[in-house]
Amino acid sequence: MEAAEPGNLAGVRHIILVLSGKGGVGKSTISTELALALRHAGKKVGILDVDLCGPSIPRMLGAQGRAVHQCDRGWAPVFLDREQSISLMSVGFLLEKPDEAVVWRGPKKNALIKQFVSDVAWGELDYLVVDTPPGTSDEHMATIEALRPYQPLGALVVTTPQAVSVGDVRRELTFCRKTGLRVMGIVENMSGFTCPHCTVSPGGCRGGEAAPGRWGPWAVLGSPPSPRSAPASSPGAAERSWPSSPGCPS
Amino acid sequence: MEEVPHDCPGADSAQAGRGASCQGCPNQRLCASGAGAAPDPAIEEIKEKMKTVKHKILVLSGKGGVGKSTFSAHLAHGLAEDENTQIALLDIDICGPSIPKIMGLEGEQVHQSGSGWSPVYVEDNLGVMSVGFLLSSPDDAVIWRGPKKNGMIKQFLRDVDWGEVDYLIVDTPPGTSDEHLSVVQYLAAAHIDGAVIITTPQEVSLQDVRKEINFCRKVKLPIIGVVENMSGFICPKCKKESQIFPPTTGGAELMCQDLEVPLLGRVPLDPLIGKNCDKGQSFFIDAPDSPATLAYRSIIQRIQEFCNLHQSKEENLISS
Numbered sequence: 001m002e003a004a005e006p007g008n009l010a011g012v013r014h015i016i017l018v019l020s021g022k023g024g025v026g027k028s029t030i031s032t033e034l035a036l037a038l039r040h041a042g043k044k045v046g047i048l049d050v051d052l053c054g055p056s057i058p059r060m061l062g063a064q065g066r067a068v069h070q071c072d073r074g075w076a077p078v079f080l081d082r083e084q085s086i087s088l089m090s091v092g093f094l095l096e097k098p099d100e101a102v103v104w105r106g107p108k109k110n111a112l113i114k115q116f117v118s119d120v121a122w123g124e125l126d127y128l129v130v131d132t133p134p135g136t137s138d139e140h141m142a143t144i145e146a147l148r149p150y151q152p153l154g155a156l157v158v159t160t161p162q163a164v165s166v167g168d169v170r171r172e173l174t175f176c177r178k179t180g181l182r183v184m185g186i187v188e189n190m191s192g193f194t195c196p197h198c199t200v201s202p203g204g205c206r207g208g209e210a211a212p213g214r215w216g217p218w219a220v221l222g223s224p225p226s227p228r229s230a231p232a233s234s235p236g237a238a239e240r241s242w243p244s245s246p247g248c249p250s
Numbered sequence: 251m252e253e254v255p256h257d258c259p260g261a262d263s264a265q266a267g268r269g270a271s272c273q274g275c276p277n278q279r280l281c282a283s284g285a286g287a288a289p290d291p292a293i294e295e296i297k298e299k300m301k302t303v304k305h306k307i308l309v310l311s312g313k314g315g316v317g318k319s320t321f322s323a324h325l326a327h328g329l330a331e332d333e334n335t336q337i338a339l340l341d342i343d344i345c346g347p348s349i350p351k352i353m354g355l356e357g358e359q360v361h362q363s364g365s366g367w368s369p370v371y372v373e374d375n376l377g378v379m380s381v382g383f384l385l386s387s388p389d390d391a392v393i394w395r396g397p398k399k400n401g402m403i404k405q406f407l408r409d410v411d412w413g414e415v416d417y418l419i420v421d422t423p424p425g426t427s428d429e430h431l432s433v434v435q436y437l438a439a440a441h442i443d444g445a446v447i448i449t450t451p452q453e454v455s456l457q458d459v460r461k462e463i464n465f466c467r468k469v470k471l472p473i474i475g476v477v478e479n480m481s482g483f484i485c486p487k488c489k490k491e492s493q494i495f496p497p498t499t500g501g502a503e504l505m506c507q508d509l510e511v512p513l514l515g516r517v518p519l520d521p522l523i524g525k526n527c528d529k530g531q532s533f534f535i536d537a538p539d540s541p542a543t544l545a546y547r548s549i550i551q552r553i554q555e556f557c558n559l560h561q562s563k564e565e566n567l568i569s570s
Contacts, residue, residue: 021346021391023424024315028454053425054312054458101312101426101461103468106396107258109427134314134424135345136393163528164319167388168346174391195485196492 008074009117011124012046015152017143017181021168023134025158026189028056031131034156039086043126046077048116049090050143051133052102052109058092068093074119089120106138113139117146134168136175144179154182160190258397293439296407300440303338303415305557307474308433308445310466312458314424316448317479317517319348320527322421325446326353327532328550329417330376338369338415340406341380342433343423344399345392350382354530358383366411379410396428403432417557424458426465434469443557444472446514449505450480451497456505463509474556475512477549478502480519484541494519515549518542 009015018031028051035045049057058064058078066078068089077087091102091112104112122128130147133139144152155176159169169186176183258275259265266272267282275281300306309322319341326339341349350356358370360383369377381392381402394402412418423429434442445466449459459476466473478501482491497503506513520542526533534543 022315023346024313053427053461054314056454056458059454059457098457099460099464101465101468103426103431103465105428105431136391137345137399138395138428141393141395160315162524164348164351164524167348167351170389171346171391174389175393178391178393193483193494195483195488195490197485197490198488 007118008121009128009147009150012122012128012150013126015128015130015147015150016184017130017132017147017152017155018158019132019140019155019172019176020134020158020165021136021170021172021175022159022165025160025165026187027134027158028060028131030156030158030187030189031129032057032060035086035127035129038127038129043085044124045086046122046125046128047086047088047090048120048128048130049088049092050113050116050139051131052091052104052112052139054133055090055092057088057090057131061086061088063088064092064098066093071121073121075121077120077122087122087125089116109138110142113142114146117143136172140175141179144181152181154184156184156187158187158189161188290404290436292404292408293436296404296436297439299408299412300418300437303412303418303440304561305416306418306420306437306440306442307553307557308420308422308442308471309448310422310430310445310462311424311448311455312426312460312462312465313449313455316424316450316455318424318448319343319352319421320523321446321448321477321479321517322419323349323352323527324533324546325550325553326376326378326417326419327534328546329419329554330373331534333375335375335416336414337376338412338418339376339378339421340410340418341378341382341421342403342406342429343421344381344394344402344429346423347380347382347392349378349380349421351530352527353378355380356382356388356530360384363411366409367405369410369412377412377415379406399428400432403429404436407433407436426461430465431469434471442471443560444474446474446553447476447511448479449476449502450495451478451493451501452495453499455495456499456502459502460505460509463511472560473511474553475514476502476506477514478516481516482518484518484520486521491518512552514552515545517545517549 018027020027031047035047038045047057049055061080063078063080068078069076077089078093080086080088130143132143157169157172159165173183258271259269267278272278272281309318311318322339326337329335330337339349341347350358353372355370355372355378360370361368369379370383371377420433422433447459447462449455463473480495483494484491502513518541520537520540522537522540523533523542526536537543
């Protein structure tokens with residue numbers, strides 16, 4: 001097994017990737033919620049946003065327009081609070097204009113992701129949450145290769161109930177198996193909506209439940225219910241609940 | 251498809267064949283000779299192939315999960331209701347091909363003939379092509395880097411025997427990367443009518459869509475207009491509308507005004523759309539009177555008008 005070289009990830013205790021084959025299922029939302037929940041539980045958290053074409057995390061945390069500065073160990077991540085308990089790096093911070101399109105082919109994306117992994121001075125972190133774009137391509141391979149020496153804890157795979165999403169997610173589970181990335185669990189997002197005028201849910205098939213059994217004893221973590229839930233338990237537990245997030249942006 | 255090194259600078263880069271990562275690559279000598287910088291002969295081949303295709307429409311979005319594939323499929327269904335119109339639907343989302351499922355064609359395989367790959371036909375006048383048809387199992391992951399994806403797209407455009415087609419609809423993955431650059435480059439000589447850009451009302455989607463609009467402008471791709479999808483949820487029980495994705499920053503309407511692009515229409519979120527996509531059926535047949543169906547029909551008509559106007563302009567240019 002490759003030993004991790006001392007570097008900017010040496011002080012990071014756990015790395016969690018948030019993946020989905022499918023776009024728009026809520027990876028960035030869940031990455032943000034997970035990071036806030038862990039911070040709420042007293043942990044020091046970093047978020048690495050490797051969605052280079054559609055970086056959503058800065059907006060979700062109210063950090064648009066913040067600048068990235070150099071420090072002696074590389075790039076300083078953007079700290080979201082005075083206590084420096086939650087930090088963030090995203091290509092969104094490197095764009096001159098927010099509407100600027102990042103029109104890069106794979107090799108250039110790979111190079112930036114490598115830099116994000118090796119050149120951001122994360123310091124001491126309990127958790128690094130890595131938000132990814134949809135798919136199983138350059139960004140994902142580059143991220144896993146760059147993080148492999150640091151032995152990521154695993155991946156959370158996000159889906160919605162629709163069969164169209166589950167299809168992509170099954171491919172993502174294949175990707176995880178092929179790349180040796182442990183799947184910590186599947187999150188079924190947008191499981192239901194209660195019409196405020198009456199009480200009907202859009203439904204659809206129970207997508208998150210279609211995946212386990214065939215793939216092993218993955219825990220199906222229910223989609224984040226209303227904010228009034230129990231505090232988060234430690235990662236790896238079969239059930240995960242989501243605490244209320246006072247810092248959660250609307 | 252040969253494997254390229256992980257740090258490939260790109261065949262058309264100044265460093266092609268000369269970079270450190272080029273050592274040992276099977277294409278190193280070719281790139282170093284400058285051959286990579288020459289125009290790809292496939293562009294001319296595709297131009298020839300596309301002579302039998304009257305209109306080409308790209309369906310784009312910077313954002314994932316906004317309904318590009320759903321829209322592409324229903325645009326195809328809507329146009330194909332006229333039996334005299336020949337429709338082709340090409341799915342270039344290599345990693346997440348949704349079109350086979352939405353069109354009810356999961357498990358279908360592609361056949362080779364003397365004139366190339368045959369598309370899979372849903373109706374006599376509606377043919378479909380997707381990488382999904384080339385996978386042996388629906389769980390197979392397509393773990394390809396950019397260059398291999400580009401090669402697949404080139405093959406789809408050059409080697410599929412579409413025949414005489416009135417509308418070629420190209421469904422794309424989210425983003426502004428290899429697939430988008432490749433389809434625009436390969437179709438450059440064949441001329442694309444324009445792009446339909448899909449968004450939802452939220453700012454998180456609009457911020458990616460603004461980038462997509464800028465991408466279109468950068469590569470000089472005409473924009474037919476923007477469709478705001480999931481614009482209000484119609485409860486199947488009480489029929490009242492509520493906002494699942496509130497347009498906190500003015501939605502697509504304000505974005506379109508700011509960026510001076512047409513808003514083609516708003517499609518509400520009808521739960522029957524998702525159910526029909528899961529079953530691989532046309533939503534128009536299941537819910538012909540839904541506000542979503544009416545919205546789709548109006549949008550499809552506007553797209554046809556745009557394409558016909560473009561065609562008249564071309565004909566006037568040629569005859570003048």
